[in-house]
Amino acid sequence: xxxxxxxxxxxxxxxxxxxxxxxxxxxxxxxxxxxxxxxxxxxxxxxxxxxxxxxxxxxxxxxxxxxxxxxxxxxxxxxxxxxxxxxxxxxxxxxxxxxxxxxxxxxxxxxxxxxxxxxxxxxxxxxxxxxxxxxxxxxxxxxxxxxxxxxxxxxxx
Amino acid sequence: xxxxxxxxxxxxxxxxxxxxxxxxxxxxxxxxxxxxxxxxxxxxxxxxxxxxxxxxxxxxxxxxxxxxxxxxxxxxxxxxxxxxxxxxxxxxxxxxxxxxxxxxxxxxxxx
Numbered sequence: 078x079x080x081x082x083x084x085x086x087x088x089x090x091x092x093x094x095x096x097x098x099x100x101x102x103x104x105x106x107x108x109x110x111x112x113x114x115x116x117x118x119x120x121x122x123x124x125x126x127x128x129x130x131x132x133x134x135x136x137x138x139x140x141x142x143x144x145x146x147x148x149x150x151x152x153x154x155x156x157x158x159x160x161x162x163x164x165x166x167x168x169x170x171x172x173x174x175x176x177x178x179x180x181x182x183x184x185x186x187x188x189x190x191x192x193x194x195x196x197x198x199x200x201x202x203x204x205x206x207x208x209x210x211x212x213x214x215x216x217x218x219x220x221x222x223x224x225x226x227x228x229x230x231x232x233x234x
Numbered sequence: 235x236x237x238x239x240x241x242x243x244x245x246x247x248x249x250x251x252x253x254x255x256x257x258x259x260x261x262x263x264x265x266x267x268x269x270x271x272x273x274x275x276x277x278x279x280x281x282x283x284x285x286x287x288x289x290x291x292x293x294x295x296x297x298x299x300x301x302x303x304x305x306x307x308x309x310x311x312x313x314x315x316x317x318x319x320x321x322x323x324x325x326x327x328x329x330x331x332x333x334x335x336x337x338x339x340x341x342x343x344x345x
Binding site: 082084086088090091092096097100106109110111112113114181198200202204 | 320323324325326327328329330331333334335336337338339341342
């Protein structure tokens, strides 16, 4: 099966392996950084073992205006748990109240390597399925046509 | 503003096939007749027509008639939808990894 989208990131953090691992696996820590700006994390559950649950709810905060209060849960299972080194989970995420049509299935893999006291993080996240009703209004379609095609050829290649 | 609703499932479904992706690349350069497209592939004309129907249904291309020929043109609107969606996903992770950096710095300060 060809994944719909794969994103890869590499970052180096000025913190020890243990600290980065803890940030990814301690629910109280996850709550503090998991959400993008203007989003709060009211619920976070981590059962850190292969087959254990990862459950995180993001909730739109005050600054998100009309979206305020919208909840986006993610519910998944860990598939790899190797302390201070590797973490992977499969999960589905959706907009609360529209689970059937907004669901995204994703696989996320994380690896951590020590780099002289700093931590090199590699992350790969793959979307394998997207719900059918992720509708969007499209504006300004003519501008950016060429740009879009360039982007598309990148996406297709 | 005209609000058009696209079916992402259909769009991504039709992009999951390598022949259809290839057709889309060709048509992306300039509009082509169905027979011109069919000539580039070993698959039967009917097979190509089927792929084109899938692409048309998902909104990635549209067909117009020119005399006896049907001309296939790419629809940029559907592509905008795809990119918009994927960009958001990428952005989400970027923000998250930035936030992790801030978080780690703040706990470092606390010792």
